[in-house]
Amino acid sequence: MSDLFFYGTLRHLPLLELVLGRPASKLEFAQATLKDHAVHSVQDQAFPMIVHEEGSLAKGLLLRGLSEEDQNRLVFYEGGFDYDLREQTVDLADGSISQALVFYPEPGLWNRGGRWSLQGWLDEWGAMTMLAAQEVMGFYGKVDAEQIARSFPSIRTRAWAKLAARQRATGDARDTAKDVIVHDRKPAYVNYFGMEEVALQHRQYDGSMGKVLNRSSLMQGSxxxxxxxxxxxxxxxxxxxxxxxxxxxxxxxxxxxxxxxxxxxxxxxxxxxxxxxxxxxxxxxxxxxxxxxxxxxxxxxxxxxxxxxxxxxxxxxxxxxxxxxxxxxxxxxxxxxxxxxxxxxxxxxxxxxxxxxxxxxxxxxxxxxxx
CATH class of the missing domain: 3.90.79.10 (Nucleoside Triphosphate Pyrophosphohydrolase)
Known part of the structure; x- marks a missing residue:
């Protein structure tokens, strides 16, 4: 079992639940800080980095008692951002301290921007990051973290395109929530392009549901x-x-x-x-x-x-x-x-x-x- 300190996007509990594959109600966590560190944005990216900065205080979330499977899932997800784990001492709100692992970026890999804000990130990048994380974790246990790291820019591009697609209504009165039944949907391939497979039924023009169709799609950005x-x-x-x-x-x-x-x-x-x-x-x-x-x-x-x-x-x-x-x-x-x-x-x-x-x-x- 390991304790991890999260200072960035994984403080957003829906994202953390998606990555770990289980609800926050099953997790043990507490607010914590890391002395002499600060969280900055990464230039031209939608995620933050932590840096050593004398006198600063990095706010975060301490997650306790993680299983080996939890840690494997986190390392797989964070592998797409080229981060490594290091042990640090964090301070808790009750005055106690705890040892925890922290994800650090590879030195020299990213250029720091201004101070990072969780709410600012949520407003600008939260929805896209959730979609990208869905694709990433869909490949957990199927490909290695290096493959995800190579594919991550394209994964984010596809997520951005999905957000745009949601705004393309032209007035069709049909409702996919009622008129399409998805029996199975799974990622089949990831690289510069992605591939998804789906088994579904859709309502036909006579009002009945059609037979189950097995289809695949090349997943691309706009x-x-x-x-x-x-x-x-x-x-x-x-x-x-x-x-x-x-x-x-x-x-x-x-x-x-x-x-x-x-x-x-x-x-x-x-x-x-x-x-x-x-x-x-x-x-x-x-x-x-x-x-x-x-x-x-x-x-x-x-x-x-x-x-x-x-x-x-x-x-x-x-x-x-x-x-x-x-x-x-x-x-x-x-x-x-x-x-x-x-x-x-x-x-x-x-x-x-x-x-x-x-x-x-x-x-x-x-x-x-x-x-």
Whole structure:
């Protein structure tokens, strides 16, 4: 049995219950503090870090009498954040002290931000973190913590996309709580993408419940699609890059001409992601975004939702060193006159569906944008 001191997100009892797999009523815990330490946010991340800071006091939660299984589950979850356990002495409210293990970040791994607030984190990141933790703990006992650590940025991206999906009601009166029965739902694979399997029934158009269906889905985050357009020069910019799925399909031409595209990071709006991706992939600054619609890219197989934009810009140069080396991107760009671009659309010279969708939207709105 071990005692642990939690100073960060696991002070949120619903998250702690999810990670341990049992209710808080079955846990023994007390408020505690750790001297000469402070809890700071981590720059560009949704979780905190603890640092040695003379004279400061880190508030936290002391969890007593944890089983080996509890500790294994905690180490598995915290492994996604690259933390290690160290023993420290903590002070309790009744004046007593206790030895406890504390999760510390690997030295030099993160850059500290300002002082961290549990309530501030709950308001901004609580819902996303709960969704991400559900996916993480769904793989407990199936993959190791290192696999989760590698996959964690994508897990958070998928959680952020689920929050956005919950806001996409269009007025359908049917209620999934009454019209869908889930018999089994389980994670099947985790990496850059995830895979989930489900056995369910849904209400049919005659009012009856259909038979049990066994289905699987590629679990992805949401993405932005941006076609840069110069209304003065009447030109568009395309990016070209190698696409492994096209190669795996045994298409002899896996170098794809596409719009600028990329995943929406946690905390980003689609518009912010569109501006960022234009800079990263094409090294251009967009003057304005025109929303061309949003849709699921392949509703029968994937959760990916695409936000489509035309980005107005001054298109004067092409590059051959676009993208981020850290993501293995090798991108070049080309600028085409609008008439030539549409000729290639009409002669089926492109294989990217989002490009076709945005091209047809641009064709309908081009005169307005030029005016």
């Amino acid at each position: 993405a932005v699609i941006v076609l840069p357009y110069d209304p003065v020069r009447d030109t568009v910019l395309l990016v070209e890059q190698f696409r492994a799925p096209i190669f795996l399909a045994e298409d002899p031409e896996p170098w794809m001409c596409e719009p600028v595209a990329g995943m929406i990071d946690p905390g980003e709006t689609p518009e912010q992601a569109a501006l960022r991706e234009a800079e990263e992939e094409a090294q251009i600054a967009l003057n304005r975004l025109e929303y061309a619609g949003g849709a699921y890219s392949s509703s029968g197989s994937s959760t990916e939702y695409l936000y489509l934009y035309v980005g107005l810009a001054d298109l004067t140069k092409t590059i051959e060193d676009g993208g981020l080396a850290t993501e293995g991107e090798d991108i070049r760009t080309q600028i085409l006159p609008f008439s030539e671009f549409m000729d290639r659309i009409d002669s089926h010279g492109f294989k990217d569906l989002p490009l076709l969708a945005v091209a047809h939207w641009l064709a309908r709105h081009r005169e307005r944008l030029r005016g």
